[in-house]
Amino acid sequence: MNSPLNKILTEYQKKRDTAFKDYLLRREQVYKKIPRIREIDEEISSIGIEKINEAFRLPEKCDLILDELKKRLESLKKEKYTIMKTHGLPQDYLTVQYECKDCQDTGYVNGTMCHCLKQALIENLYDLSHLRNILQYENFENFDLSLYSDLPFGDYPKSPRKNMENIYLDCIRFVNNFSNVKESLFFYGNSGLGKTFLSHCIAKDLIERGYTVIYQTVPNLVEMLRKAAFGEASEEAELINGCDLLIMDDLGTEPATAYSEQVIFNIINSRLLSEKKMLISTNFNLEEVVNTYPERICSRIFGNFRLYAFYGEDIRLKKVKVI
Numbered sequence: 001m002n003s004p005l006n007k008i009l010t011e012y013q014k015k016r017d018t019a020f021k022d023y024l025l026r027r028e029q030v031y032k033k034i035p036r037i038r039e040i041d042e043e044i045s046s047i048g049i050e051k052i053n054e055a056f057r058l059p060e061k062c063d064l065i066l067d068e069l070k071k072r073l074e075s076l077k078k079e080k081y082t083i084m085k086t087h088g089l090p091q092d093y094l095t096v097q098y099e100c101k102d103c104q105d106t107g108y109v110n111g112t113m114c115h116c117l118k119q120a121l122i123e124n125l126y127d128l129s130h131l132r133n134i135l136q137y138e139n140f141e142n143f144d145l146s147l148y149s150d151l152p153f154g155d156y157p158k159s160p161r162k163n164m165e166n167i168y169l170d171c172i173r174f175v176n177n178f179s180n181v182k183e184s185l186f187f188y189g190n191s192g193l194g195k196t197f198l199s200h201c202i203a204k205d206l207i208e209r210g211y212t213v214i215y216q217t218v219p220n221l222v223e224m225l226r227k228a229a230f231g232e233a234s235e236e237a238e239l240i241n242g243c244d245l246l247i248m249d250d251l252g253t254e255p256a257t258a259y260s261e262q263v264i265f266n267i268i269n270s271r272l273l274s275e276k277k278m279l280i281s282t283n284f285n286l287e288e289v290v291n292t293y294p295e296r297i298c299s300r301i302f303g304n305f306r307l308y309a310f311y312g313e314d315i316r317l318k319k320v321k322v323i
């Protein structure tokens with residue numbers, strides 16, 4: 001009963017109750033100030049029944065009576081709106097004001113989830129990972145290439161700075177061409193090199209462009225889907241499979257069980273089959289990925305993701321020195 005969906009739907013019920021109370025209050029104030037509006041409303045609500053009874057009594061005059069009813073209703077509404085206008089009230093002032101006009105704050109339209117409810121569920125997922133706050137500060141404009149060394153590093157052909165510049169530009173290309181891009185992204189390398197930062201930048205940018213993005217650590221995703229398998233949180237499972245970009249952070253930190261492995265395979269495989277993109281990041285190097293995950297997972301990653309190696313010195317230490 002305490003699933004995120006239930007909590008949100010309880011909030012929706014409260015919103016509807018408040019909207020209805022506000023409407024009654026507005027109506028009462030208007031009735032007090034303009035008694036003619038009350039008379040009109042009362043006539044509107046009683047005239048229908050009167051006329052329909054009349055039509056039953058005189059079936060031969062049914063069309064005429066209904067026509068009269070229609071005309072009378074139109075003239076009453078016209079009078080009401082004219083009076084309201086002269087008092088400076090908008091036409092919808094005496095209706096219930098819902099936050100979402102599409103579903104009238106019920107969360108559903110013809111039995112399917114309304115866009116506002118989907119967004120509320122996604123925001124609920126964000127709150128769990130505290131992404132909302134982070135997104136305020138981390139974005140492409142704040143990315144600082146000068147934190148990366150421009151000296152050669154190990155056996156790598158490019159300096160860490162040059163390498164990061166390429167990754168950064170590819171990330172920008174990825175968001176700019178998001179609808180057309182086919183490949184998913186795979187960030188690997190030691191922590192403290194900007195993988196999470198760039199993932200946040202991508203998430204923020206795509207959300208601002210109106211895409212649905214879910215950002216979760218792999219352990220959280222495994223846990224959510226475990227709950228979904230037992231009948232709880234099935235809406236989250238639907239969002240995980242259906243969002244435009246799924247960001248799976250920290251691959252390799254989930255419990256090393258056959259169940260986790262199955263869940264990770266299912267997510268990757270079903271999203272690839274429905275041509276939906278992912279961004280996976282891991283602190284593993286490629287050898288560790290191959291040694292940890294079975295061939296069916298590795299082959300999907302190596303065959304469908306663009307791989308980006310993050311290397312160099314931990315930039316978080318440099319940031320501390322600068323401060």
Ligand SMILES: [Zn+2]
Pocket residue numbers: 100101102103104105106107108114115116117
């Ligand atoms: Zn809605």
